[in-house]
Amino acid sequence: MTKKKLVTEKDLLTLKFLRGFAICPEEKEVVYVLERIDEKDNKYYSNLWLISTDGKNNHQFTFGKYKDSSPVWSPDGKKIAFVSKRGEKVGIHIINRDGGEANKLVEEEGAFQNLSWSPDGKFVLCSFRQTEIHKDKEGKKVAPAFREVDRLFYREDGDGWLPKDRFHIWKYEVTTGKGVQLTKGKYEEAFPVFSPQGKQVCFVSNHQPDPDLDTDRLDLYLISPDGGDLKKVAAPDGPKIYPAWSADGKKIAYLAHTNPRDAWGVTNFHVWVVEPGKKDSAHDLTPKLDRMCLDLGISDTGEAAHGGKVAWSKDGKRLFFMLTDRGGVNLWSVSLDGKMTQITRGKQRVMGFDTNAKAKLVAYSQADFASCGDLYVTTPAGKSRRLTEVNAEWFCRFQVQIPEEVWFLSIGGQKIQGWIIKPPNFNPKRKYPAIVEVHGGPRVQYGFVFMHEFQYLAAKGFVIFFCNPRGGQGYGEKFAGCIVKAWGTYDYQDVMAGTDYLCSKPYVDKNRIGITGGSYGGYMTNWVVGHTQRFKAAVTQRSISNLVSFFGSSDIGFEDWREFGGQVWENWDHYLKMSPIYYVRNIRTPLLIIHNEGDLRCPIEQAEQLFTALKILKRKVAFVRFPEEFHGLSRSGRPDRRLERLRRMAGWFERYLK
Numbered sequence: 001m002t003k004k005k006l007v008t009e010k011d012l013l014t015l016k017f018l019r020g021f022a023i024c025p026e027e028k029e030v031v032y033v034l035e036r037i038d039e040k041d042n043k044y045y046s047n048l049w050l051i052s053t054d055g056k057n058n059h060q061f062t063f064g065k066y067k068d069s070s071p072v073w074s075p076d077g078k079k080i081a082f083v084s085k086r087g088e089k090v091g092i093h094i095i096n097r098d099g100g101e102a103n104k105l106v107e108e109e110g111a112f113q114n115l116s117w118s119p120d121g122k123f124v125l126c127s128f129r130q131t132e133i134h135k136d137k138e139g140k141k142v143a144p145a146f147r148e149v150d151r152l153f154y155r156e157d158g159d160g161w162l163p164k165d166r167f168h169i170w171k172y173e174v175t176t177g178k179g180v181q182l183t184k185g186k187y188e189e190a191f192p193v194f195s196p197q198g199k200q201v202c203f204v205s206n207h208q209p210d211p212d213l214d215t216d217r218l219d220l221y222l223i224s225p226d227g228g229d230l231k232k233v234a235a236p237d238g239p240k241i242y243p244a245w246s247a248d249g250k251k252i253a254y255l256a257h258t259n260p261r262d263a264w265g266v267t268n269f270h271v272w273v274v275e276p277g278k279k280d281s282a283h284d285l286t287p288k289l290d291r292m293c294l295d296l297g298i299s300d301t302g303e304a305a306h307g308g309k310v311a312w313s314k315d316g317k318r319l320f321f322m323l324t325d326r327g328g329v330n331l332w333s334v335s336l337d338g339k340m341t342q343i344t345r346g347k348q349r350v351m352g353f354d355t356n357a358k359a360k361l362v363a364y365s366q367a368d369f370a371s372c373g374d375l376y377v378t379t380p381a382g383k384s385r386r387l388t389e390v391n392a393e394w395f396c397r398f399q400v401q402i403p404e405e406v407w408f409l410s411i412g413g414q415k416i417q418g419w420i421i422k423p424p425n426f427n428p429k430r431k432y433p434a435i436v437e438v439h440g441g442p443r444v445q446y447g448f449v450f451m452h453e454f455q456y457l458a459a460k461g462f463v464i465f466f467c468n469p470r471g472g473q474g475y476g477e478k479f480a481g482c483i484v485k486a487w488g489t490y491d492y493q494d495v496m497a498g499t500d501y502l503c504s505k506p507y508v509d510k511n512r513i514g515i516t517g518g519s520y521g522g523y524m525t526n527w528v529v530g531h532t533q534r535f536k537a538a539v540t541q542r543s544i545s546n547l548v549s550f551f552g553s554s555d556i557g558f559e560d561w562r563e564f565g566g567q568v569w570e571n572w573d574h575y576l577k578m579s580p581i582y583y584v585r586n587i588r589t590p591l592l593i594i595h596n597e598g599d600l601r602c603p604i605e606q607a608e609q610l611f612t613a614l615k616i617l618k619r620k621v622a623f624v625r626f627p628e629e630f631h632g633l634s635r636s637g638r639p640d641r642r643l644e645r646l647r648r649m650a651g652w653f654e655r656y657l658k
Contacts, residue, residue: 004399006424006459009646011398012452013037013639016390017301018373019046020069023354023363024097025077028053030354030363031061032375033069034390037639041065044639048082048095053361053377055387062095062102070113073356074121079174081105081124083112092124094174105177109133111159113167114191118225119198122174127167127190127203152212152558157600157631169203171225182227187211191242194225196249201225202276204240207232215559216260220252222276235274235282238262242309246316247357251275253310253319255293256284264563265443265473266481269293271310271321271334285319285334290476293332296324297349298439299449300634301372307352313380314359320380322350324474327405327417327447331364333380343382347405347448367449369402370395399424400450401458403466410470410497411490417475418467418498419446420505421458431509433657434463436499436535438517438524442483442491445474453634453646460650462514462657465502469494485565487578488527495524499534511536512657516649518542518634519602523580526610529591530583537656539649541594542602542631545610546581548572555600584613590620592652594645596629596637624648 005011014037021032030053035046045065051058062068064086071082081094084102091107092115105124109131116125134144147161155161166188172179182201183189188211192203200222207221208214218240220233238258245252252274259267269292274282286293294308311320318333320343329350331343344350344364351373353364362380367373372391378384403419410416423432435457439446446466454464468474470490471483483491495515503510514537517525522543529538544550551557551568560575561567568575576582591614595607607623614621626645629637633645 005397007398007400007452007455008459009456009643009650011394012456012642012646013039015301015372015394015452018365018375018388018390019303020071021352021354021363021365021375022071022073022080023053023356023361023377024073025075025356025358027356027358027361030375030377030387031071031073031080032388033071034060035067038065039639042638042640044636048080051375051387053363053385053387055385058388061099068093070115072115072117072124074117075119076121079121081115081117083115092126092172094124105174106172106179111167114193116193118171118194119196123225124172124174125192125194125201126170126172127188127192128170129167129188130163130165132161132163152210153215153555155555155600157555160598160600169201169223180227182223182225189221193243193245195245196247198225199249202233202243202245202252204243212558214260216262220254220274220276231276233274233276233282234279235272239269240272241269244310244312244319246312247314248316251316253312255308255310255321262562263481263484264559265296265441266477266484268477269308271319273319273336285336285338286340287338289323289340292324292473293321294324295322295329295349295351296444296473297327297329297351297367297447297449298441298444299349299367299372299451300453301450302349302351302367302635309353311353311355311362312359314357318380320353320355320359320362322353324445326474327419327445327468329447331362331378343378343380344376344384345382349447349449369448369450370400372450398455399459400455403454403464406501408467408497408501411493414470414490414494416467416469416494416498418465418501420502421454421464422507423458423461423463426507428507430507432461432463432507433512433514433653434465434502434508435653435657436495436502436513436515437464437466438495438515438521439466439468439472440517440519440521441473442471442487442520443473443480445472447474453649456646457650457653460654462653463502463505463508465498467494467498469498484563485574487523487564488531491524492527492531495528496532496534514538514653514657516541519631520544522602526580527583529589530580530586533588535589537592537653538589539592539594539652540607540610541645541649542596542599542633543580543593543606543610544602545579545606547575547579549605549609550602551575553603553605581609581613584610585617587614587617587619590652590656591622592648593621593623594626594648595623596626596631596633598628599631601631622652 019033089107093102095102516539518541
């Protein structure tokens with residue numbers, strides 16, 4: 001038998017990623033998006049594939065160096081609409097199920113989201129945002145002479161500078177490509193979907209006087225297909241997402257909660273149902289459920305967290321949704337009288353699902369410790385079938401270490417879930433250096449999903465430890481909310497308790513422990529090294545160091561009051577003492593700072609402050625900056641930069657822990 005290879009940083013380039021899918025109306029096929037990395041071009045490309053729901057006839061459907069995404073079937077199953085940039089502009093394209101070239105429906109400078117078809121198949125509905133383009137006299141794109149800002153939310157990580165006109169709903173005629181804009185004005189709209197009879201469109205929007213000051217006051221609205229007769233659907237205040245019509249058009253299901261002043265993701269999203277036009281009809285089907293009805297798992301090979309959806313069963317008596325719980329995400333259903341049924345089971349992460357009017361089958365994507373994500377179908381009763389193994393060859397070639405699940409006690413007797421990855425060719429008689437990984441968020445979870453970074457560092461000879469400290473999701477609102485206004489308290493204690501547990505293992509060298517994390521995990525890394533000398537090396541990534549300056553420099557900093565208690569000028573001392581920079585004189589751990597110059601979520605000034613202070617204090621510090629990259633370098637950054645990030649991290653730990 002051929003000996004398996006150790007995972008290297010470059011092996012990331014040979015993985016493939018399932019990025020989206022849709023089951024056809026007849027439930028005989030699933031179209032899915034498969035993304036690959038082209039090392040020579042240093043880019044990501046994705047195409048559509050088709051596979052039968054019996055697992056046979058898996059084949060590529062679109063070709064070329066494009067980024068095809070967001071496929072949706074026409075009601076008769078004869079066409080597929082999808083988003084792609086096949087020229088200089090991005091657009092919606094339509095391809096016949098029987099093959100042939102994709103036809104351009106529309107191309108624009110902008111972004112298309114939330115595609116759906118009209119029930120008669122004559123129109124494609126979407127949210128569209130026009131990009132503001134500036135050109136010189138010769139027609140070449142140039143930067144504007146100036147930018148005038150009049151909104152709080154004027155830039156967004158991943159998108160950059162936002163145009164004054166945001167997402168609005170458009171309807172495109174399939175035969176002619178003629179577009180009609182259904183909504184206009186200062187508000188923006190998302191998740192548009194036709195009613196089953198095609199007489200109304202439901203969508204989500206925030207119509208507060210200043211939406212940026214009340215970001216969680218999202219409501220459902222109805223509008224006619226020609227853009228008239230706008231009506232608000234009566235429902236309690238709070239965020240509402242992913243509306244879905246019942247087959248008879250009498251009800252709308254959606255995901256929501258009723259706390260518009262919620263901190264950053266503490267209050268649970270539940271499954272709700274409302275009857276438009278009927279007063280006080282909106283009600284929570286899962287009021288006693290102390291979990292999020294969203295996918296809040298994270299990995300470096302999948303999409304970012306916070307995915308969700310709700311869909312009706314054929315008879316209109318049940319609704320499908322995802323649920324995050326103790327490191328896993330699974331598919332569930334709930335009846336209209338509130339009875340919940342778990343459909344998929346196991347230690348895994350369901351990252352999305354799709355149904356249609358028949359709902360005899362549910363297609364879903366699932367990742368686990370030995371998969372970045374594959375396609376499955378299941379009956380509502382839970383009889384599942386795996387359709388793809390997109391990285392089967394990869395996992396056969398490399399030594400992938402399956403994490404060991406552990407539970408340990410922290411302060412106050414709180415049980416904390418964690419995992420340990422041992423190096424390949426593990427020798428129990430040896431003493432290994434170890435690395436503690438801290439997740440971002442904080443309202444997400446580590447769990448039962450493959451992480452290339454962890455496998456890469458384990459292959460370098462490190463024991464890897466990761467856990468879900470308090471402040472994260474998957475264990476209830478109390479668990480998630482206990483660090484509101486109190487970052488660096490229970491979360492810090494839990495990370496340290498996890499480190500104690502790790503050091504109790506006979507194969508771990510307690511004198512050679514490192515720590516790393518990104519975003520909120522970077523904040524916690526900064527906090528830890530400012531409060532203990534226990535770690536021999538640390539790598540902080542896209543981190544927060546100063547909550548006072550974060551308020552005005554982050555794209556979402558104006559929302560700090562939700563998480564930290566009041567505006568910054570109301571409690572300067574509190575903000576400052578929750579900031580790692582306040583304790584910078586205590587930092588003596590060799591610290592590598594990795595940050596992205598285009599990061600708008602945790603701006604690079606956060607790293608610059610920390611680096612400057614440590615240099616003045618003559619501490620062991622290094623600073624690596626990645627040009628252009630937004631916040632999510634580890635998941636979606638330019639491939640060569642992702643590899644360099646891994647090399648730098650491993651090199652720092654090898655230097656100080658080995």
